[in-house]
Amino acid sequence: MSNTNSAESTPAPTRWQAYKHIMDNGLWKNNQALVALLGLCPLLAVTNNVVNGLSLGLATLAVLLISNGLISLIRNHVSSDIRIPVFVAIIATAVTMIDLLMNAYLHTLHGILGIFIPLIVTNCAILGRAEAYASKNTLDKALVDGFFMGLGFLFVLVLLGALREMIGNGTLFEHAHLLFGDIAQNWTIHFSDNYQGVLLAVLPPGAFIGLGLLIALKNVYDAKKTRNHNNALGIPIAITTPSTPNSNQTVSNSP
Amino acid sequence: MTKHTASHSKNTFKSHLLNHMFGSAYKLSLFIFVCIILLLTTYHFTAPKIAHEQREAMLKTFHQILPPPLYNNIPLEDTLIILDPTQLEQLGSEAPVTVYRARKDNQPAGLIFQVEARNGYSGHISLLMAVLPNGHISGVRVLTHRETPGLGDKIEAQKSDWILSFNGRTIQANNPNDPRWAVKKDGGEFDQFTGATITPRAVIAAVKKALLFVQQSGESLYE
Amino acid sequence: MSPLTPQSSPLSSPFAHNNQSVRQLMFKVQLAVIPALLVHIYLFGFGIVIQWVLAFATLLVVEFTMLKLRNRPVRPFITDMSAMITATVLVFCIPAGAPWWIIVSGTAFALIFGKHIYGGLGYNPFNPAMLGYAFLLLSFPVQMTQWTAPTEILDYAVSFTNSLHLIFTGNLPQAALGANLDMISAATPLSQLQIGLTQGQGVTESLTPIALEAQTHYQNGSVINGFFYSTAQFFSLNSWAWVNVAFLIGGLWLLAVRAIRWQYPVGFLSSLSLISFIFYTIDPNTYPPVDFMLLSGGTMLAAFFIITDPVTSSTTPKGRFIFACGIGILVYVIRTWGIFPDGITFAVLLMNIAVPLIDQYTQPRVYGHK
CATH class of the missing domain: 1.20.5 (Single alpha-helices involved in coiled-coils or other helix-helix interfaces)
Structure with missing residues (x-):
């Protein structure tokens, strides 16, 4: 927030400000899982432990980076009528490549995640970012967007995975060696020896309940934060830092 | 215009x-x-x-x-495909079953094949089992199943040691009613699970049937 | 504080909270449970009393905390006794000897996730007790299927202190019974039937142990003496069926004092009887008889105490009947072809989802309209 003050006089945001804006969007404001609610099928299906969530998150992040990058590169060469088939082809290629690579180098993990790696192709978040962002922005911005959108998604996958693994199984980082190799053999944390796991948490309904709780928590936090900036009618009043003249739409608080 | x-x-x-x-x-x-x-x-x-x-x-x-010291060939390359419907019935399978044959210095060392337990609590249970030439079981593992989490899934080696209780077992010659092959509740020697009797019964029955099949087929499976 | 001011209260549920009438209704329902409670204690020991006390304590703590968190007044909402019926139903659904944390977590889940998360009584789409039971059944399948055997089979009554010991330590005192939990647990008739059928046995064969149990009632003559003894012999009922009969008596009283609407039990029991009659006629060896369906599992508990919950069922008279019929059919389908022995929970939850649709199509016509 401090460097926004220095940029007060410049009408166009600097490159770093743009990046920061993208980061805020990807990680929090427009989080693909918590706000846009995209890609819920893999999100709900694989997050029964941290390692599965992390692996699928990394795979999705990689696909987002590749697809955003490629689509931004070709954005000026594709006419609007064929853009969707081209995007789909690129995304499918990226997903299949990741699938083959994981099958080759993380074979056991690939077996566990199974169908959900190829299913990344149906993750609307990826086509969504391609269409809404990468096809309209320069390579650097598209890559940053892909990275942070993917990171935001990964962050939710890991959090939900941790939550469900702890409640359902009483452990954390089980099977970590499947992702990190043999050095991770004893990374697993057991909380209690005779913990009776709440099986519901690792079953599909647990995913829905867990995600619902995460979304609720985020909304509560956001509501608490914005309450300070709203007047009695719930209309946002001038927020903290002064912004550019264009976006300065202050609503006065007077009756 | x-x-x-x-x-x-x-x-x-x-x-x-x-x-x-x-x-x-x-x-x-x-x-x-x-x-x-x-x-x-x-x-x-x-x-x-x-x-x-x-x-x-x-x-x-x-x-x-099947412990590696017992054999020195590559079983993946020494296979026999079973097509006979009556034999397949004993293995609980409808599709052809591949038998992998382990040998030590060209002498029979063990057979590895897949078995289907057809009357699990919810659907089929796929098992992989290894039988030594002397008719004793070397080991059994569950490949896939759809049993109730927390009840029937104790057949997985990861969840419980139950599946190891097959190791070293054999069956009386040509006696399909060998009384030892049942859960303790039914008078046998295998533990049952609390709250789930159908699953272990299904697995025991399937393994027993497959073992009888190996016994009846004898040496022919190694040829 | 409340979003419902008298002027804005909508014409269908959620209704504005009328504390007084809710309390009266709930009190009647509690009274109607008493026969079943007594039979349960007589047949299965004192476990249920301990479970009930645990559930009540949990209820107080959870309700107080949740109401405080939601900035709602505590007194009127906690004294309306609506949460009591949730706890009571749940207590009857779980095995009497289940460990203490089963009923505690089940009650807490039912109240928090079944009621408060949706905005409190009147807003919840699902029956809280059934949601709590589904949570327990899916989460702790081992504990939830460990039904204490009826005293008659055991030939040993689990005393109050032994029940306490069992619930809080998970085992009986060494002196009591070789301390083996397996010895005092037994399959319920419904799961007995299911196990038998998967093993390729017929209905009669599968239910032989249960029938034997019913006979011990008269041989011992201890359970029902005098006049009732001959009645028992006439009906030849097992312990689980006796609990169902007790619920039936309580439920009929509720109907008589008009605490519940007739559409629920009539729709539910008639559809369940009809469908089981049809299948029993087709193949009596695979499908159990009608009386067995009606008097096993939680049938009567559901008919009079679970599906009658006004909040989570349809608001129109025709809708109530359809709702109840749907549950009856689903119960049969789940019991017969599903993987769970009893289907009440999932049937009720599934029909709860269908309630808005039913309401939509059963709105009564305004008088005079075609």
Whole structure:
């Protein structure tokens, strides 16, 4: 927030400000899982432990980076009528490549995640970012967007995975060696020896309940934060830092 | 607007549209072609590694149920495919079953094959079992199942040691009613699970049937 | 504080909270449970009393905390006794000897996730007790299937202190019974039937142990003496069926004092009887008889105490009947072809989802309209 003050006089945001804006969007404001609610099928299906969530998150992040990058590169060469088939082809290629690579180098993990790696192709978040962002922005911005959108998604996958693994199984980082190799053999944390796991948490309904709780928590936090900036009618009043003249739409608080 | 100019503009529009269509089709095929090249390259480089990993994964499962010191051939390359319907019935399978044969210095050392337990609590239970030449079981593992989490899934080696209780067991010659092959509740020697009796019963019955099959077939399976 | 001011209260549920009438209704329902409670204690020991006390304590703590968190007044909402019926139903659904944390977590889940998260009583789409039971059944399948055997089979009554010991330590005192939990647990008739059928046995064969148990009632003559003894012999009922009969008596009283609407039990029991009659006629060896369906599992508990919950069922008279019929059919389908022995929970939850649709199509016509 401090460097926004220095940029007060410049009408166009600097490159770093743009990046920061993208980061805020990807990680929090427009989080693909918590706000846009995209890609819920893999999100709900694989997050029964941290390692599965992390692996699928990394795979999705990689696909987002590749697809955003490629689509931004070709954005000026594709006419609007064929853009969707081209995007789909690129995304499918990226997903299949990741699938083959994981099958080759993380074979056991690939077996566990199974169908959900190829299913990344149906993750609307990826086509969504391609269409809404990468096809309209320069390579650097598209890559940053892909990275942070993917990171935001990964962050939710890991959090939900941790939550469900702890409640359902009483452990954390089980099977970590499947992702990190043999050095991770004893990374697993057991909380209690005779913990009776709440099986519901690792079953599909647990995913829905867990995600619902995460979304609720985020909304509560956001509501608490914005309450300070709203007047009695719930209309946002001038927020903290002064912004550019264009976006300065202050609503006065007077009756 | 005269008729002449109208048809003229129609023509130019048509050729425009055609040009545009061909241009798009050309570009689209170009992109798809590039994608295919990318995929083929990735496939070319990963295929041998994937084949190797799959082989390793299978051998690793074999090692769990048949200790490696017992044999020195590669069972994956010494197979026998069972097609006879009555024999398949004993293995609980409808599709042909591949029997992997382990040998030590060309002498029989064990048979590894898949068995289906058909009357699990919810659907089939696929098992992989290894039988030594003397008719004793070397090991059994569950490959896939759909039993209730927390109740019937104790057949998995990861969840409980129950599946190890098959190790070293055998069956009285040609006695399908060997009383030891049942859960303790039914007078046998196997533990049952609290709250789930159907699952262990199904697994025990399937393994028993498969063991009888090996006993009846005898040496012929190694030929 | 409340979003429902008298002027804005909508014509269908959620209704404005009328504390007084809710309390009266809930009190009647509690009274109607008493026969079943007594039979349960007599047949299965004192476990249920301990479970009930645990559930009540949990209820107080959870309700107080949740109401405080939601900035709602505590007194009127906690004294309306609506949460009591949730806890009571749940207590009857779980095995009497289940460990203490089963009923505690089940009650807490039912109240928090079944009621408060949706905005409190009147807003919840699902029956809280059934949601709590589904949570327990899916989460702790081992504990939830460990039904204490009826005293008659055991030939040993689990005393109050032994029940306490069992619930809080998970085992009986060494002196009591070789301390083996397996010895005092037994399959319920419904799961007995299911196990038998998967093993390729017929209905009669599968239910032989249960029938034997019913006979011990008269041989011992201890359970029902005098006049009732001959009645028992006439009906030849097992312990689980006796609990169902007790619920039936309580439920009929509720109907008589008009605490519940007739559409629920009539729709539910008639559809369940009809469908089981049809299948029993087709193949009596695979499908159990009608009386068995009606008097096993939680049939009567559901008919009079679970599906009658006004909040989570349809608001129109025709809708109530359809709702109840749907549950009856689903119960049969789940019991017969599903993987769970009893289907009440999932049938009720599934029909709860269908309630808005039913309401939509069963709105009564305004008088005079065609």
